[in-house]
Amino acid sequence: MSGPRAPGFAFKVHATDGHARTGVLTTPHGDVPTPTFMPVGTQGSVKTLTPAEVAATGARIVLGNTYHLWLRPGAELVAELGGLHAFTRWPHAMLTDSGGFQAFSLAERRTLSDDGFVFRSHLDGSRRALTPEEAMRVQGLLGADIAMQLDVCPPGGSSRQEVEKAVRQTTRWAHRCLQSRREDQAVFGIVQGGTFADLRLAHADELGALPFDGLALGGFSVGEPIETMHEVLSQVAHKLDAERPRYLMGVGTPSDLVRAIGAGIDMFDCVLPTRNARNGQALLRTGRIVIKQARYRDDPRPLDPECDCPCCSEGYSRAYLRHLYLAGEILVLRLITAHNLHLYGKLVAEARSAISEGRYAEFAKRWLERAEPD
Amino acid sequence: MSGPRAPGFAFKVHATDGHARTGVLTTPHGDVPTPTFMPVGTQGSVKTLTPAEVAATGARIVLGNTYHLWLRPGAELVAELGGLHAFTRWPHAMLTDSGGFQAFSLAERRTLSDDGFVFRSHLDGSRRALTPEEAMRVQGLLGADIAMQLDVCPPGGSSRQEVEKAVRQTTRWAHRCLQSRREDQAVFGIVQGGTFADLRLAHADELGALPFDGLALGGFSVGEPIETMHEVLSQVAHKLDAERPRYLMGVGTPSDLVRAIGAGIDMFDCVLPTRNARNGQALLRTGRIVIKQARYRDDPRPLDPECDCPCCSEGYSRAYLRHLYLAGEILVLRLITAHNLHLYGKLVAEARSAISEGRYAEFAKRWLERAEPD
Numbered sequence: 001m002s003g004p005r006a007p008g009f010a011f012k013v014h015a016t017d018g019h020a021r022t023g024v025l026t027t028p029h030g031d032v033p034t035p036t037f038m039p040v041g042t043q044g045s046v047k048t049l050t051p052a053e054v055a056a057t058g059a060r061i062v063l064g065n066t067y068h069l070w071l072r073p074g075a076e077l078v079a080e081l082g083g084l085h086a087f088t089r090w091p092h093a094m095l096t097d098s099g100g101f102q103a104f105s106l107a108e109r110r111t112l113s114d115d116g117f118v119f120r121s122h123l124d125g126s127r128r129a130l131t132p133e134e135a136m137r138v139q140g141l142l143g144a145d146i147a148m149q150l151d152v153c154p155p156g157g158s159s160r161q162e163v164e165k166a167v168r169q170t171t172r173w174a175h176r177c178l179q180s181r182r183e184d185q186a187v188f189g190i191v192q193g194g195t196f197a198d199l200r201l202a203h204a205d206e207l208g209a210l211p212f213d214g215l216a217l218g219g220f221s222v223g224e225p226i227e228t229m230h231e232v233l234s235q236v237a238h239k240l241d242a243e244r245p246r247y248l249m250g251v252g253t254p255s256d257l258v259r260a261i262g263a264g265i266d267m268f269d270c271v272l273p274t275r276n277a278r279n280g281q282a283l284l285r286t287g288r289i290v291i292k293q294a295r296y297r298d299d300p301r302p303l304d305p306e307c308d309c310p311c312c313s314e315g316y317s318r319a320y321l322r323h324l325y326l327a328g329e330i331l332v333l334r335l336i337t338a339h340n341l342h343l344y345g346k347l348v349a350e351a352r353s354a355i356s357e358g359r360y361a362e363f364a365k366r367w368l369e370r371a372e373p374d
Numbered sequence: 375m376s377g378p379r380a381p382g383f384a385f386k387v388h389a390t391d392g393h394a395r396t397g398v399l400t401t402p403h404g405d406v407p408t409p410t411f412m413p414v415g416t417q418g419s420v421k422t423l424t425p426a427e428v429a430a431t432g433a434r435i436v437l438g439n440t441y442h443l444w445l446r447p448g449a450e451l452v453a454e455l456g457g458l459h460a461f462t463r464w465p466h467a468m469l470t471d472s473g474g475f476q477a478f479s480l481a482e483r484r485t486l487s488d489d490g491f492v493f494r495s496h497l498d499g500s501r502r503a504l505t506p507e508e509a510m511r512v513q514g515l516l517g518a519d520i521a522m523q524l525d526v527c528p529p530g531g532s533s534r535q536e537v538e539k540a541v542r543q544t545t546r547w548a549h550r551c552l553q554s555r556r557e558d559q560a561v562f563g564i565v566q567g568g569t570f571a572d573l574r575l576a577h578a579d580e581l582g583a584l585p586f587d588g589l590a591l592g593g594f595s596v597g598e599p600i601e602t603m604h605e606v607l608s609q610v611a612h613k614l615d616a617e618r619p620r621y622l623m624g625v626g627t628p629s630d631l632v633r634a635i636g637a638g639i640d641m642f643d644c645v646l647p648t649r650n651a652r653n654g655q656a657l658l659r660t661g662r663i664v665i666k667q668a669r670y671r672d673d674p675r676p677l678d679p680e681c682d683c684p685c686c687s688e689g690y691s692r693a694y695l696r697h698l699y700l701a702g703e704i705l706v707l708r709l710i711t712a713h714n715l716h717l718y719g720k721l722v723a724e725a726r727s728a729i730s731e732g733r734y735a736e737f738a739k740r741w742l743e744r745a746e747p748d
Contacts, residue, residue: 043701044694050684050705073671073697081674087694297447300455310424320418320461323447327417330704331424 005211006186009145011245015356019238019264022355025061025245027093027145027186029085032060034245035261035351037344038095038269043068044078044088047274048334049341051090056310057338058345061093061145063269066138067102071121071128075141083143095146095269097249098135098177098190101153101218103128114169116150132176140182148216149177151190156223163194166219167203174207186213188247191240194219195228200236208241214267215240216247226252230259238264254283254347258367261351262360268348273340278333280325283340287372289318291336296322309342311335379585380560383519385619389730393612393638396729399435399619401467401519401560403459406434408619409635409725411718412469412643417442418452418462421648422708423715425464430684431712432719435467435519437643440512441476445495445502449515457517469520469643471623472509472551472564475527475592477502488543490524506550514556522590523551525564530597537568540593541577548581560587562621568593569602571609582615588641589614590621595630604633612638628657628721632741635725636734642722647714652707654699657714661746663692665710670696683716685709 008028013021025032039046039054042065046054054062064084069075081087084094100117103110107119107128116131132150139147150173152166170192181187189207193199200217207215217236220229233248237260240246247267248260257268273283282289282303289296289303299318303311311321316335324332347367354363382402387395399406413420413428416439420428428436438458443449455461458468474491477484481493481502490505506524513521524547526540544566555561563581567573574591581589591610594603607622611634614620621641622634631642647657656663656677663670663677673692677685685695690709698706721741728737 043697043703045698045701045703045705048704048708050688050708068701072701073693077672077693080672081691081693087691087697089689089694298451298454314424315463317455317461319447319451319455320463323417323461324419327419327442327446329417329419330422330707331419333704334422334424334708 006213007184009186009213011214011243013242017355017358017360018262020261020351020355020360021242021264021266022352023266025093025266027061028184029091029093029145030060032093033352034266035257035348036061036267037257037348038063038267039341039344040065040269040271040274041088041090042271043072044084046341047278048330048337051088053310053338054090054341055092057341058349059092059341061095061267062090064094064096064142064144065102066096066099066135066142067106069142070099070138071123075138079141079143083141085143093146094144096139096142096144096148098148098150099130099138100135100150101250103130104153112152114172116173132173133180136177136180136182136187140185144185146186146188146214147181149174149187149189149212151192151218153192153219153222154194158194160196160199163192163196163199167192167199171203171206174210174212178210178212188212188214188216188245190216190218190249191236192219195224195232197232197235200232201239204236204240212244214245214247216249217265218249220248221251226256230256230263233260233263233265240264254285254343255368255371257344257347258351258364261348261355262364273344274337277336277340280332280336282336283343285343285367286370291318291322291325291332293322303336303339307339307342309339311339380587381558383560383587385588385617387616391729391732391734392636394635394725394729394734395616395638395640396726397640399467399640401435402558403465403467403519404434406467407726408640409631409722410435410641411631411722412437412641413715413718414439414643414645414648415462415464416645417446418458420715421652422704422711425462427684427712428464428715429466431715432723433466433715435469435641436464438468438470438516438518439476440470440473440509440516441480443470443516444473444512445497449512453515453517457515459517467520468518470513470516470518470522472522472524473504473512474509474524475624477504478527486526488546490547506547507554510551510554510556510561514559518559520560520562520588521555523548523561523563523586525566525592527566527593527596528568532568534570534573537566537570537573541566541573545577545580548584548586552584552586562586562588562590562619564590564592564623565610565614566593569598569606571606574606574610575613578610578614586618588619588621590623591639592623594622595625600630604630604637607634607637607639614638628659628717629742629745631718631721632725632738635722636738647718648711651710651714654706654710656710657717659717659741660744665692665696665699665706667696677710677713681713681716683713685713
């Protein structure tokens with residue numbers, strides 16, 4: 001079966017253009033126009049910004065990291081304080097991941113069994129067990145609009161046999177997550193399969209048969225060549241059930257988004273715009289500015305004269321931003337973060353218009369021509 | 375002679391109540407109601423906040439640190455980019471200090487002579503000479519509305535002889551600063567004298583005879599007991615020329631401001647509200663909240679239910695702020711900084727009203743009763 005199951009949750013495609021689609025994801029915390037980019041609020045904060053500033057970038061859904069919030073401040077505490085929306089004052093839609101990816105990549109002494117992950121917290125060394133049921137229980141306490149199933153994400157370069165094993169485990173956990181879901185929360189399944197398109201397609205069919213509210217592609221951008229990712233995406237994305245939102249996890253650069261939207265993806269999340277901002281890297285349509293570089297020492301121009309973000313429109317010069325960055329001033333991290341998220345917000349907004357107007361191929365071509373090669 | 379000299383600069387007292395006064399300081403960048411608190415923008419940024427957020431706390435004048443900006447990014451560069459107002463996008467009034475205090479406290483291998491300070495930059499070890507003329511030249515390049523004379527600020531606990539020597543040197547430099555001033559910039563003299571009220575009064579007369587646009591009290595809050603400072607202030611502040619603004623440098627807590635306004639002070643600056651915020655300390659009328667404390671773990675209340683700052687009015691709970699602080703999230707530094715500066719903004723606004731309405735003593739008594747002892 002297919003189609004949304006959770007109350008207050010719906011997805012409707014309004015227009016398609018090639019494989020690209022534009023539509024609206026309806027959640028208990030409002031509508032999200034798609035394609036959409038979800039800024040990452042790892043620990044209950046999209047780093048450096050207020051909720052109002054995040055929303056001003058056009059974002060109408062953010063991602064929270066279950067692993068981080070589970071360990072600190074604890075999901076029970078968040079629930080006691082009214083859930084992650086009330087706790088963080090974010091009024092729009094929210095999605096939490098399952099915690100599996102961070103349990104895999106951040107935790108210490110991690111072991112994987114049929115039952116889930118057992119690991120030591122990277123914060124205090126405490127022993128934790130992340131089973132499918134626990135992932136759903138913790139996400140239920142956090143109370144986002146959308147929860148993700150627990151999955152096994154094999155590292156880039158894994159053998160076909162390893163990937164097949166991860167796919168099988170992910171499917172078994174998909175059933176267990178759906179059985180232990182909170183009834184009023186949407187749940188997305190996660191299609192694995194690495195760079196093996198046939199495994200991806202088979203897994204998409206398998207999970208598509210389950211009553212998930214959406215389908216994600218996990219296990220991309222884990223070290224494989226970017227061209228390989230796009231090649232597999234072009235074969236797989238448009239084959240995911242057209243009735244449900246398609247979410248490409250952890251991807252990517254602006255150009256990655258442009259290409260993946262063309263392949264049929266509706267939702268993205270990535271730390272790139274926020275993390276790179278804190279490393280002093282501003283993203284432009286035409287490339288990147290590494291603000292600490294000496295070439296900006298006396299540059300009176302804003303980051304991007306075309307941009308209407310709070311950083312570019314308030315007249316902050318590259319020279320001032322460079323000074324703040326070298327002086328260790330927090331303000332510059334805020335300004336570049338807002339700038340970068342505005343670029344992502346603009347990108348998906350322009351993509352939506354282009355799809356509606358049947359000119360997505362032209363939009364994508366123009367974007368990719370202007371962008372510097374990754 | 376007395377009275378303001380710089381074009382576009384004026385000071386008018388509208389009401390007095392005991393020694394307390396309220397009035398308006400007019401500058402080329404707008405009017406500043408007094409008493410006023412100047413947030414400190416050390417390196418060209420009131421740490422963590424945008425200019426609009428600083429202005430929203432009620433501040434209409436900020437302080438920039440000449441020492442820091444001279445060393446990085448350099449006063450010539452700031453001038454080339456239009457001066458400190460244009461560089462930092464702060465549209466209201468601005469004052470720069472002389473750089474002497476930081477040359478004294480931060481620099482390496484510092485030597486003091488009749489001609490000024492010679493020291494090594496704490497950033498790159500480069501040799502710098504800060505003479506009265508250089509202090510005025512650098513402040514002229516920065517282009518704030520108000521420049522401060524170079525002074526000698528003896529450490530707390532200095533002998534009468536040492537303080538007398540500093541006073542004499544400061545007077546000599548006062549003349550040299552006035553001779554090398556930028557004509558369109560206001561300049562304030564700095565009265566020294568440590569905790570010796572008679573030296574302070576004599577120095578106030580001496581500098582009051584010079585064509586300074588305002589008079590400051592330097593060398594307080596340098597280690598002396600706080601009661602001693604207030605005792606000396608009560609003897610000295612109201613004796614500074616009543617026609618010119620009186621500025622108490624580097625002070626202090628909210629209660630210090632309340633007492634010093636009662637003694638006749640018009641202007642303050644202090645890093646306390648901003649620095650303490652970054653250490654997780656929120657200031658309330660009734661005391662302080664150290665946000666990392668376990669008692670706030672599940673506290674759903676805002677920092678101060680009485681407060682209308684962006685932190686308290688947006689519903690951020692103490693529990694959330696504590697979580698952000700422990701998790702190292704930048705957002706909490708912004709929120710508490712804004713909260714603390716709002717308290718200072720409110721304090722001086724309420725003091726102005728109380729003075730206008732002839733009830734300053736009552737206002738001060740009520741404030742000091744509610745405040746926790748320092």
